[in-house]
Amino acid sequence: MPLLSVRNLTTRFATDRGVVRAVSGVSFDLEEGEVLGLVGESGSGKSVTALSIMRLVPEPPGRVTADAIEFDGLDLMRLSEAEAREIRGARMAMVFQDPMRSLNPVLTIGRQTTEVLRRHQKLDGKAARRRAIELLEMVGIPMAERRLGAYPHQFSGGMRQRVMIAMALSCNPRLLIADEATTALDVTIQAQIIDLVKRLQRDRGTAVIWISHDLGVVAGLCDRVNVMYAGTVVESGPIRRLFHRPGHGYTVGLMGSTPRVDGAAAHRLTPIEGLPPNLIDPITLCPFLPRCRVAVAACHERPPAPRQFAAGHWAACFADLVR
Amino acid sequence: MSTASPSPAAPYRIPSSLALAARQFPRHRLALVGFVCLLAICLAAALAPWVAPYDPVQIKLGSKLKPPSWEHWLGTDHFGRDVFSRLIWGGRTSLSVGALVVAFAFTIGVPLGLASGYFGGRVDNLLMRLVDAFLTFPPLLLAVALVGLLGPDIQNVMLAIGLVQAPILARVVRGSTLAVREDVYVTAARALGARPTRIVLSHILRNVMSPIVVQLTVVFAAAVIAEASLSFLGFGTQPPQPSWGRDMSEARRFLADAPWMFMAPTGIIMLCVLSINFLGDGLRDALDPRAWRTRRRLADGEG
Numbered sequence: 105m106p107l108l109s110v111r112n113l114t115t116r117f118a119t120d121r122g123v124v125r126a127v128s129g130v131s132f133d134l135e136e137g138e139v140l141g142l143v144g145e146s147g148s149g150k151s152v153t154a155l156s157i158m159r160l161v162p163e164p165p166g167r168v169t170a171d172a173i174e175f176d177g178l179d180l181m182r183l184s185e186a187e188a189r190e191i192r193g194a195r196m197a198m199v200f201q202d203p204m205r206s207l208n209p210v211l212t213i214g215r216q217t218t219e220v221l222r223r224h225q226k227l228d229g230k231a232a233r234r235r236a237i238e239l240l241e242m243v244g245i246p247m248a249e250r251r252l253g254a255y256p257h258q259f260s261g262g263m264r265q266r267v268m269i270a271m272a273l274s275c276n277p278r279l280l281i282a283d284e285a286t287t288a289l290d291v292t293i294q295a296q297i298i299d300l301v302k303r304l305q306r307d308r309g310t311a312v313i314w315i316s317h318d319l320g321v322v323a324g325l326c327d328r329v330n331v332m333y334a335g336t337v338v339e340s341g342p343i344r345r346l347f348h349r350p351g352h353g354y355t356v357g358l359m360g361s362t363p364r365v366d367g368a369a370a371h372r373l374t375p376i377e378g379l380p381p382n383l384i385d386p387i388t389l390c391p392f393l394p395r396c397r398v399a400v401a402a403c404h405e406r407p408p409a410p411r412q413f414a415a416g417h418w419a420a421c422f423a424d425l426v427r
Numbered sequence: 428m429s430t431a432s433p434s435p436a437a438p439y440r441i442p443s444s445l446a447l448a449a450r451q452f453p454r455h456r457l458a459l460v461g462f463v464c465l466l467a468i469c470l471a472a473a474l475a476p477w478v479a480p481y482d483p484v485q486i487k488l489g490s491k492l493k494p495p496s497w498e499h500w501l502g503t504d505h506f507g508r509d510v511f512s513r514l515i516w517g518g519r520t521s522l523s524v525g526a527l528v529v530a531f532a533f534t535i536g537v538p539l540g541l542a543s544g545y546f547g548g549r550v551d552n553l554l555m556r557l558v559d560a561f562l563t564f565p566p567l568l569l570a571v572a573l574v575g576l577l578g579p580d581i582q583n584v585m586l587a588i589g590l591v592q593a594p595i596l597a598r599v600v601r602g603s604t605l606a607v608r609e610d611v612y613v614t615a616a617r618a619l620g621a622r623p624t625r626i627v628l629s630h631i632l633r634n635v636m637s638p639i640v641v642q643l644t645v646v647f648a649a650a651v652i653a654e655a656s657l658s659f660l661g662f663g664t665q666p667p668q669p670s671w672g673r674d675m676s677e678a679r680r681f682l683a684d685a686p687w688m689f690m691a692p693t694g695i696i697m698l699c700v701l702s703i704n705f706l707g708d709g710l711r712d713a714l715d716p717r718a719w720r721t722r723r724r725l726a727d728g729e730g
Contacts, residue, residue: 189620207612207615
């Protein structure tokens with residue numbers, strides 16, 4: 105049985121101009137200890153998918169529905185807010201994009217790191233502090249003991265993100281969701297953080313959902329990728345296969361617009377023209393159709409159904425990209 | 428944070444954030460001045476029987492409206508009472524009104540504002556309509572009505588002024604809470620399973636302290652002045668008893684003949700409000716680690 109199983113997740117937001125379907129009908133499984141990438145451009149529903157799983161979407165204005173979201177033997181959709189709080193931080197945790205803003209500026213690092221431990225593991229002050237020091241050392245913060253009394257503004261972005269990771273992992277969660285966790289950091293720090301997550305993931309067998317718009321980062325870290333567009337998963341597959349034989353027009357476009365280190369001379373960046381669709385309007389055909397370079401006749405007639413190419417690799421696309 | 432000498436023998440003691448704030452406070456010069464002034468005024472009021480040179484209600488018609496002199500430092504009023512002594516005794520009334528109103532507004536207004544701002548929805552709607560209802564009355568009229576209802580007594584005056592001020596504070600706190608609630612660290616705390624009470628009390632309250640402190644200094648000043656107005660109207664402090672506001676309004680009639688009578692209570696109210704403002708500034712900065720000065724950067728691990 106997979107650790108996390110999402111079936112037909114749909115998240116809508118009521119706005120003044122109409123109902124926005126931020127996520128529509130997303131389904132996927134995540135195995136124990138697996139690293140799943142969620143890629144797509146801004147507004148494709150990656151973050152909302154994550155927040156929906158965490159039960160952190162504010163309702164109202166949001167509204168989350170799903171046939172099932174099963175996690176670790178629990179039906180997340182049926183949990184009360186109080187029950188969800190017991191799970192969050194203990195069995196599933198999340199790291200956010202902007203480490204400059206995800207720590208409370210007026211509380212010490214020590215106070216914030218021990219809070220989770222006191223909350224879920226019911227540690228007393230002393231034990232929580234000892235554990236917090238261990239955790240900070242584990243994520244590579246030198247002189248951790250001294251830094252418990254420091255404030256977030258005295259830390260660099262990379263160090264703050266390390267603190268966030270330490271906090272997220274402090275209760276040994278089964279699932280870690282990292283929402284653009286390295287996007288706000290510069291490349292060298294980004295590499296360090298990715299290495300850190302890789303190491304911790306291997307050591308502890310934590311399953312990870314890594315949300316990013318950076319295909320390079322995803323390639324280096326993930327086992328499998330879901331490509332999202334306009335609130336739906338348009339292609340899903342094992343990382344190598346998906347990169348070598350992309351099966352969806354959008355995935356092809358995404359790769360064409362990503363810089364590569366190898367074959368630099370031959371490769372020119374081709375942007376994807378146009379804008380993603382307005383998610384208030386109903387989408388009947390393939391959502392990527394107006395921007396697609398490989399569209400075929402069938403695309404203009406009916407919505408594409410997922411097509412299986414190989415074990416675990418499918419795409420909702422009519423064009424025969426995979427041979 | 429003095430020079431950090433690495434001594435493996437002695438375990439490093441983490442200073443509490445309160446200790447750090449306390450160490451930070453004296454660096455704010457004006458705040459220190461404000462604190463000392465306020466302390467002096469409070470002490471004088473508290474020790475009035477020993478400090479005041481004369482009886483504040485003793486009428487000596489022979490020496491009325493005397494300008495400041497060696498016997499009467501700040502002159503005498505129209506009943507020959509020593510203005511300086513009245514100032515010291517009056518401080519008891521005015522300062523306790525100010526302090527209690529501040530405490531009342533804080534205990535009522537802050538929880539209301541936090542709850543309203545954080546939970547939003549129906550709770551917010553209900554609480555804010557209640558606040559609106561209070562704010563539609565002219566504040567002085569509301570206070571007069573309350574005191575009229577409950578009887579002219581200094582406790583009732585405090586209650587009335589407090590009831591007028593608390594909703595204003597609630598509004599301020601609600602507004603700031605609404606802004607802070609959307610910050611990423613609040614979502615991050617929720618993602619780690621923090622309970623709402625914890626989020627409100629340890630994450631949000633600390634971040635809305637600055638507007639609260641600023642508003643409370645305003646409340647204090649407003650309370651002293653409101654007490655004066657109420658006393659002038661015959662509610663609150665009754666005639667022979669001294670109070671800054673009362674004495675000030677009484678002195679209006681002698682503005683041309685005895686300006687000292689007016690200037691003394693006005694000056695002390697001004698000094699008090701100014702001191703509190705500076706103190707508030709200092710407190711605000713001391714409570715916000717981002718505003719701390721001359722701090723060594725601890726981050727030397729990476730770029």
